[in-house]
Structure formats: C-alpha cells, structure tokens
Amino acid sequence: xxxxxxxxxxxxxxxxxxxxxxxxxxxxxxxxxxxxxxxxxxxxxxxxxxxxxxxxxxxxxxxxxxxxxxxxxxxxxxxxxxxxxxxxxxxxxxxxxxxxxxxxxxxxxxxxxxxxxxxxxxxxxxxxxxxxxxxxxxxxxxxxxxxxxxxxxxxxxxxxxxxxxxxxxxxxxxxxxxxxxxxxxxxxxxxxxxxxxxxxxxxxxxxxxxxxxxxxxxxxxxxxxxxxxxxxxxxxxxxxxxxxxxxxxxxxxxxxxxxxxxxxxxxxxxxxxxxxxxxxxxxxxxxxxxxxxxxxxxxxxxxxxxxxxxxxxxxxxxxxxxxxxxxxxxxxxxxxxxxxxxxxxxxxxxxxxxxxxxxxxxxxxxxxxxxxxxxxxxxxxxxxxxxxxxxxxxxxxxxxxxxxxxxxxxxxxxxxxxxxxxxxxxxxxxxxxxxxx
Amino acid sequence: xxxxxxxxxxxxxxxxxxxxxxxxxxxxxxxxxxxxxxxxxxxxxxxxxxxxxxxxxxxxxxxxxxxxxxxxxxxxxxxxxxxxxxxxxxxxxxxxxxxxxxxxxxxxxxxxxxxxxxxxxxxxxxxxxxxxxxxxxxxxxxxxxxxxxxxxxxxxxxxxxxxxxxxxxxxxxxxxxxxxxxxxxxxxxxxxxxxxxxxxxxxxxxxxxxxxxxxxxxxxxxxxxxxxxxxxxxxxxxxxxxxxxxxxxxxxxxxxxxxxxxxxxxxxxxxxxxxxxxxxxxxxxxxxxxxxxxxxxxxxxxxxxxxxxxxxxxxxxxxxxxxxxxxxxxxxxxxxxxxxxxxxxxxxxxxxxxxxxxxxxxxxxxxxxxxxxxxxxxxxxxxxxxxxxxxxxxxxxxxxxxxxxxxxxxxxxxxxxxxxxxxxxxxxxxxxxxxxxxxxx
Numbered sequence: 119x120x121x122x123x124x125x126x127x128x129x130x131x132x133x134x135x136x137x138x139x140x141x142x143x144x145x146x147x148x149x150x151x152x153x154x155x156x157x158x159x160x161x162x163x164x165x166x167x168x169x170x171x172x173x174x175x176x177x178x179x180x181x182x183x184x185x186x187x188x189x190x191x192x193x194x195x196x197x198x199x200x201x202x203x204x205x206x207x208x209x210x211x212x213x214x215x216x217x218x219x220x221x222x223x224x225x226x227x228x229x230x231x232x233x234x235x236x237x238x239x240x241x242x243x244x245x246x247x248x249x250x251x252x253x254x255x256x257x258x259x260x261x262x263x264x265x266x267x268x269x270x271x272x273x274x275x276x277x278x279x280x281x282x283x284x285x286x287x288x289x290x291x292x293x294x295x296x297x298x299x300x301x302x303x304x305x306x307x308x309x310x311x312x313x314x315x316x317x318x319x320x321x322x323x324x325x326x327x328x329x330x331x332x333x334x335x336x337x338x339x340x341x342x343x344x345x346x347x348x349x350x351x352x353x354x355x356x357x358x359x360x361x362x363x364x365x366x367x368x369x370x371x372x373x374x375x376x377x378x379x380x381x382x383x384x385x386x387x388x389x390x391x392x393x394x395x396x397x398x399x400x401x402x403x404x405x406x407x408x409x410x411x412x413x414x415x416x417x418x419x420x421x422x423x424x425x426x427x428x429x430x431x432x433x434x435x436x437x438x439x440x441x442x443x444x445x446x447x448x449x450x451x452x453x454x455x456x457x458x459x460x461x462x463x464x465x466x467x468x469x470x471x472x473x474x475x476x477x478x479x480x481x482x483x484x485x486x487x488x489x490x491x492x493x494x495x496x497x498x499x500x501x502x503x504x505x506x507x508x509x510x511x512x513x514x515x516x517x518x519x520x521x522x523x524x525x526x527x528x529x530x531x532x533x534x535x536x537x538x539x540x541x542x543x544x545x546x547x548x549x550x551x552x553x554x555x
Numbered sequence: 556x557x558x559x560x561x562x563x564x565x566x567x568x569x570x571x572x573x574x575x576x577x578x579x580x581x582x583x584x585x586x587x588x589x590x591x592x593x594x595x596x597x598x599x600x601x602x603x604x605x606x607x608x609x610x611x612x613x614x615x616x617x618x619x620x621x622x623x624x625x626x627x628x629x630x631x632x633x634x635x636x637x638x639x640x641x642x643x644x645x646x647x648x649x650x651x652x653x654x655x656x657x658x659x660x661x662x663x664x665x666x667x668x669x670x671x672x673x674x675x676x677x678x679x680x681x682x683x684x685x686x687x688x689x690x691x692x693x694x695x696x697x698x699x700x701x702x703x704x705x706x707x708x709x710x711x712x713x714x715x716x717x718x719x720x721x722x723x724x725x726x727x728x729x730x731x732x733x734x735x736x737x738x739x740x741x742x743x744x745x746x747x748x749x750x751x752x753x754x755x756x757x758x759x760x761x762x763x764x765x766x767x768x769x770x771x772x773x774x775x776x777x778x779x780x781x782x783x784x785x786x787x788x789x790x791x792x793x794x795x796x797x798x799x800x801x802x803x804x805x806x807x808x809x810x811x812x813x814x815x816x817x818x819x820x821x822x823x824x825x826x827x828x829x830x831x832x833x834x835x836x837x838x839x840x841x842x843x844x845x846x847x848x849x850x851x852x853x854x855x856x857x858x859x860x861x862x863x864x865x866x867x868x869x870x871x872x873x874x875x876x877x878x879x880x881x882x883x884x885x886x887x888x889x890x891x892x893x894x895x896x897x898x899x900x901x902x903x904x905x906x907x908x909x910x911x912x913x914x915x916x917x918x919x920x921x922x923x924x925x926x927x928x929x930x931x932x933x934x935x936x937x938x939x940x941x942x943x944x945x946x947x948x949x950x951x952x953x954x955x956x957x958x959x960x961x962x963x964x965x966x967x968x969x970x971x972x973x974x975x976x977x978x979x980x981x982x983x984x985x986x987x988x989x990x991x992x993x994x995x996x
Binding site: 157159160161162164200201203204205208209210211213228230256257260261263264267268270271273372373374375377405406407415416417418419420421422442443444474477478479480481482483484485487488489490491 | 594595596597635636639640643644645646647648663664665691692693694695696697698699700702703704706707811812813814815848850851856859860863866867887889890916917920921923924926927928930931933934935936
C-alpha cells in the first residue's frame with residue numbers, strides 16, 4: 119500500500135497578479151519527505167536532492183575524498199562502465215549533475231516525462247551502485263590535480279583559501295574541499311568507498327520536484343532513487359567559531375590587478391536578526407546602489423565590481439566580500455571599504471536606505487520562482503535550513519516588519535570594523551600594516 | 556498602426572504545447588517580439604540594437620561596450636544610475652551586454668511594471684546626456700573590467716591573441732571590450748558618434764518574454780517607442796571579408812601564471828544565414844560529435860579513454876553570427892604530455908573521424924538530445940528571449956529562429972561529414988599553445 123500524505127497545499131498569495139505555486143508536502147511510501155509543485159505545461163521534471171554532510175565528512179588525512187567520490191558519480195554504475203552509463207543517459211536525454219559543498223551533496227536531474235521511469239532507474243543506479251573503476255579513479259585524479267594546480271595560480275582562489283585557512287585552522291572549513299595535491303595523490307579506492315558510505319545516506323536527505331509528475335508517481339520515484347541508501351550517517355565535525363582577528367594580509371603574486379577578499383564573523387541564518395542584517399548588508403555592499411559600489415566604482419572608477427554577502431554555513435557564519443583593483447589603486451580602495459565598514463557600524467543606515475532595500479528585497483522574492491528548476495532549488499534550500507513550506511507566504515512580512523531601530527541595532531552589533539580582515543593577492547600599493555600569511 | 560499584421564507563430568509545432576511568439580513592427584521600423592509564458596508573473600524586457608564591437612570604426616575598439624556602460628548614466632529626465640535604482644526599488648534586476656554583432660539591455664521584473672521599464676528604455680534610446688567626468692570615471696571602471704576579465708587571466712589573453720590571428724581582416728579579430736591602449740584613448744566623441752549613428756528604433760528590436768500579451772506590449776511600445784523618429788541613413792553592416800587562408804597559423808603563448816599547458820584550435824566556419832541554416836545545423840552536430848561529451852565524443856574516446864593523452868577535450872560552434880564564425884577544438888594534455896604530442900593526437904583523431912565517419916548510434920542519441928533540449932529550453936523564458944534577440948541582430952528572421960529546431964532534426968550523417976570535410980582543413984586553422992613560464996618549453 120502506498121502511504122502518500124499531502125500535508126499541505128499552499129498558494130503563494132504573496133505574489134502579485136494571479137500566480138500561485140501550490141507546494142505539496144508529501145511523504146513517500148518509504149517514508150522520505152518530498153515537496154512537489156505540479157507543473158504540467160512542459161513535459162519534464164526537475165528533481166533536486168540535497169544530502170547534508172558533504173565535504174565536512176572527509177576523514178582526517180583524506181581531504182578531497184568526498185569531492186573525488188562525487189566527481190565519480192556519473193563514471194559508471196551497476197553493469198555499466200562510464201561510457202555505457204553516458205550513452206544510456208544520452209539516449210534518454212536525461213541530465214544528471216552531482217555537486218558537493220562543504221555542507222552537502224547535491225543531485226540535480228532533469229528528466230523527460232516520456233521516459234521518466236527509465237531515467238530515474240538510471241539515477242537510482244548512479245547513487246546506489248557506483249563502480250569506482252580503477253581507470254575512472256585515475257581520470258578523476260588527473261583532472262582534480264590539474265584543477266588544484268590552476269587554483270594555485272588564480273589570485274581569487276588564493277585569496278579565498280588564505281582567508282579560510284586563517285579563519286578556521288584545523289577544521290574542514292579551513293581548506294578547499296578539493297584537497298591538496300598530496301592528499302589527492304594518496305587517495306585510494308577504499309578512501310572513496312568510505313566517503314560514499316559516509317556521505318551518501320538518506321538520513322538527512324531533502325528532496326523537491328517541480329514539473330510534469332503526480333504525487334503518486336513522485337513518491338514511487340523518490341523511493342526508487344533514495345530508498346536503497348543506508349539510513350545512518352556518521353557525525354560530522356563540530357560547530358566552529360570564526361577565529362580570524364582584524365588585519366590585512368598580502369600574498370605576493372605577479373599580476374597587474376590585485377584581488378581582495380575580506381571577512382568578519384557573521385550571523386546564523388536562524389538568528390532572529392537575520393532579515394535586519396540582510397537589509398543592512400544590501401545597503402552596505404549588495405548591488406549597484408550599495409554604498410561600497412557607489413564609493414569604489416561609481417564615484418572613483420576603482421573597480422568593476424565590489425560585493426558583500428552574508429555567508430552562513432551549517433557550522434559557522436561569516437560576512438564575506440571581494441573586489442579587484444589595479445595594484446596602484448588597491449590601497450585606496452581598501453581604505454574606502456574600511457571607512458564604509460566603520461561608518462555603517464557607527465551610524466547605521468537611513469530610513470530611505472532601509473525603504474529602498476526593503477522594496478527591493480520584497481519585490482525580488484517572487485521573481486525567483488521563474489522556472490521548474492529554479493523553484494525546485496528554492497524548495498530544497500528551504501528544507502535544508504528548516505523552513506516550513508508556508509514560509510513563502512510570510513517571508514515578505516518578515517522583511518516588512520524590520521524597523522529602522524532593529525536594522526541599526528544589528529548594524530552596530532554585527533558589523534565590526536576592527537574585526538574586518540582583508541586578504542590581498544597581487545602587488546598592491548598603499549596598504550599599511552600589512553602582514554604576510 | 557502596425558505595418559504588418561501580427562503573425563502568430565508556434566515555436567515548435569511538433570512538440571506538445573509551446574510558447575506563443577508574435578512579431579510585429581511599429582511605424583518607425585522597430586520590431587517587437589513577444590514570447591508568452593504565463594507560469595510566473597514576471598517578464599524579461601529587452602531592447603536589442605543591431606550594432607556591436609564589429610561595427611566600430613578602426614582605432615576605436617571598445618566603443619560599443621563603453622557606450623553600453625554609459626547608457627546607465629544620465630538622460631534628460633533620469634539621473635545617472637536612476638534607471639537601475641528604480642528597477643531595483645521595484646524588486647527587479649537589470650543589466651546589458653555587448654557582443655561583436657549586438658548590444659542589448661534588459662530588465663527582469665514583475666509583469667505589471669512593464670510600462671515603467673519600457674518608458675525608461677525608450678528614454679535612453681535618444682536622450683543620453685554625458686559629461687566629461689562621468690566618461691572619465693567610467694573609463695576607469697572599464698579598464699578594471701578588462702584587468703579582471705583579461706589581463707589577470709592568461710587564458711583570456713591567449714584567446715585574444717588567437718582571435719586576432721584568426722581574423723586578419725574582419726573586425727571579429729578585435730576583442731569586444733577593446734584593446735587596452737584604445738580603451739584608454741576613447742572619449743566622448745567616439746561613444747556619442749556611435750550612439751547617434753546606431754541607437755534608433757529602426758535599428759532596434761524589442762523582445763518581451765513572460766507574463767504579457769502581445770496586445771499590451773504593442774500598446775505600450777506604440778506609446779513609448781512609437782514617437783521616436785527612425786534614423787534616416789542607417790549604414791549597411793558591411794564588414795571587410797577575410798582573405799582566403801592559405802597557411803595554418805600557430806601561436807605559442809607563454810605566461811608565468813599558466814598552471815597547465817593546453818591548446819586550442821579554431822577554423823573559420825559558416826554561420827547561420829537567413830533561409831540557409833543547414834550547414835550551420837550540421838556544424839552543431841559536428842561539435843557535439845567531436846567534443847560535446849567528456850565520455851562519448853570522438854576526442855574524449857581517442858585522447859582520454861583509449862589513450863591517456865588528455866584530461867579534457869571539447870569542441871564548440873556558435874552559429875548565431877552576422878559574418879563568418881569559428882569552429883573550435885580544445886585539448887588539455889595530461890601531466891607529462893607536451894602540447895605538441897597532444898596536437899598530434901588531436902590531428903590523428905580528426906583524421907580517423909574523417910575516415911570512419913559518424914557512429915550511427917551516437918548520431919541518433921544526439922538527435923534525441925537536441926529534440927529534448929528544446930523542451931528543457933522552454934523552462935527558461937529569458938533564454939528564449941535571448942535566442943530571438945541574438946538571431947534578429949545577426950541577420951536572421953523570426954521564421955529562421957522558428958525553423959531552426961526542425962532544421963536541426965533534419966540533419967543527416969552525410970551532412971555532418973560534408974561540413975566536416977569543408978571546415979576541418981589544416982591549412983585553414985589557427986592553433987594556440989598556452990604554456991607556463993616566460994620561455995618556450
């Protein structure tokens with residue numbers, strides 16, 4: 119017997135005009151939760167799966183194992199080697215992509231209605247019976263080692279890696295999830311199998327589907343794709359405090375334009391002040407009208423773009439930003455960033471700025487729901503951070519409820535000019551008190 | 556008044572329910588294309604000008620792109636940055652892009668804001684007001700953009716050299732963003748001459764996609780764009796032709812910032828032409844067959860699986876182009892393999908393909924994938940709008956865009972081999988090696 123429960127059907131009334139997105143919260147017969155939006159006008163289904171854990175589950179000394187395992191997900195399964203698997207997915211015109219972040223694995227699939235059963239069979243096989251053939255492992259190793267070598271010559275990647283290493287020493291967040299040349303060179307098939315056992319479990323699986331499929335068919339499909347995975351997951355690493363004090367670090371690199379990445383401690387996504395912090399961040403550094411974009415780009419032509427964003431992850435939170443400027447002007451640009459950081463912490467934002475940020479944020483929200491793939495990614499992202507389906511109805515109310523006092527309190531509490539650390543890669547001029555890593 | 560009756564055309568009559576696409580003209584010659592998609596209450600509103608970097612006068616490379624940046628500055632009624640700020644205040648996003656053949660401006664916004672964005676877009680078609688300090692500051696921004704996209708990226712620098720070597724005579728050889736020394740010298744006259752020459756309704760196409768009807772779009776278009784007079788003497792877009800290429804060209808680009816040697820090759824190749832897209836369609840297949848899949852393509856088979864010559868291979872073909880385009884191949888050699896060895900292996904693989912022909916099973920799977928890609932493409936209404944805008948500014952008609960999926964499905968294996976033999980001619984190639992270090996190695 120199928121046990122398929124439609125717990126709630128919601129209409130996204132917050133959207134203007136007549137749009138409605140009916141989110142069905144379902145439980146598959148096998149007990150896996152899944153959110154569905156039926157959209158039968160185009161004959162395909164977008165399926166998004168997230169498995170919490172990701173590269174954080176790399177075992178000590180095996181950095182890069184989870185990334186390597188994910189690289190190999192479409193390199194052969196069951197009785198098919200990598201080319202046979204590719205030919206099978208080509209014949210069905212199914213698109214599967216597998217990704218990994220620090221916190222999660224991601225599986226994205228686009229499958230035609232006309233061959234949904236066969237395409238989902240193939241996806242199930244990829245997840246549950248990967249082969250990890252020796253020749254595929256060597257192709258992976260050669261490719262990942264080249265990627266690592268390229269990152270070592272990319273000023274933006276060098277800046278990010280330098281900052282993370284200083285902010286999270288000894289924690290997975292402190293190193294790139296691809297691993298080092300040494301750790302990847304040493305990976306064995308057993309390491310990759312272990313990574314698969316650790317990360318590919320249905321214990322913390324989140325699923326959303328949007329498209330031409332019924333609840334009954336989706337329930338069976340989800341059970342087929344995920345039901346064969348083990349239920350238990352190993353514990354991941356603990357929460358970690360952002361440990362980097364303020365300062366300036368310069369990494370010498372021979373290139374005409376320096377790249378700056380800067381950070382300070384952040385705010386968790388479930389913090390009640392998160393919406394206020396988002397609005398303040400919009401004013402400071404998110405978008406063409408932001409203070410940083412106006413000061414660096416529009417008034418002075420020092421950069422093509424500067425941006426800041428709240429970067430909450432499962433185990434720690436940062437506020438991050440970046441820009442690039444010619445070596446000769448980097449010192450001036452960094453001073454301007456520090457000045458705006460101090461100003462927003464000291465005096466906050468104005469009522470006009472809050473109103474601008476608010477109308478942007480509430481107006482932009484419904485525009486995100488503009489395609490089957492886009493909606494599926496939003497829904498699975500909501501589940502990852504523990505939001506209920508009816509959040510989409512109330513989200514703009516939360517934004518509208520933020521007062522100027524609340525915004526300016528969080529500006530003062532959160533933005534910390536003395537805690538801002540700037541890493542510059544290049545040959546920058548005019549930076550005072552810079553150290554090397 | 557419409558010059559022509561509105562044509563109602565289906566994108567893909569053969570496939571399920573398709574988006575409705577309509578095309579019409581205003582009296583001043585501006586074309587209006589509407590793609591209906593009522594799934595979400597949003598629109599993609601865009602204006603496309605039939606002018607790009609390849610229309611710049613000699614010595615003024617980067618002028619089209621510079622003008623694109625300056626289009627966000629003041630007009631008679633809008634302050635600098637006000638258009639974007641108003642769009643953002645309504646929750647929308649906006650941007651623009653310049654290519655060799657076109658420049659376009661777009662807003663993604665709630666459907667009921669259509670008249671707001673259209674009024675501002677029509678305003679800046681004619682009423683731009685630039686001051687010297689605005690131009691000087693924006694030149695600095697563009698120099699930093701070039702630093703970020705090109706000067707800081709050895710691959711981009713090498714690509715630029717490769718294109719300059721590919722196009723000896725045609726302006727496609729100059730980078731869209733411009734050569735640095737010419738960007739530094741661009742002034743108000745360069746961009747305003749370009750603006751006055753090309754920015755007019757009879758050189759523009761309005762493409763609106765999303766939750767709108769053709770009737771409301773045409774009504775607003777008549778109100779906002781309708782009063783703008785057409786330019787009386789638009790120049791014909793005649794660019795210098797390439798001379799016959801009689802010798803293969805080889806470049807060696809060395810840069811200390813290159814981590815891994817790699818190489819690519821371009822061949823001049825025919826583009827999609829109005830009423831004549833069959834060769835271009837066959838070249839789409841050829842690119843997929845040679846390098847479209849890291850698993851099943853010809854180069855992957857020969858260089859990655861059957862030997863360990865390469866870690867990555869690819870092929871590419873962009874058929875939407877006003878003039879002669881390129882067909883590209885790229886190989887990243889495995890550690891310890893030189894570019895010379897990798898190029899020899901690539902050539903051997905091409906020779907084998909030209910000898911053996913197309914694998915029928917792969918050809919059928921490709922046809923299935925191309926048919927499916929039309930279904931998946933309908934999920935992205937902004938992508939559909941860009942498909943029309945790019946085609947209509949590259950010498951193609953709405954009918955050509957609508958015919959394209961059918962023409963793709965009609966390509967035969969014999970067509971693929973015919974264009975392969977015509978295009979993959981060693982004497983008509985440009986091959987670039989990108990290597991680490993300051994010296995040859």
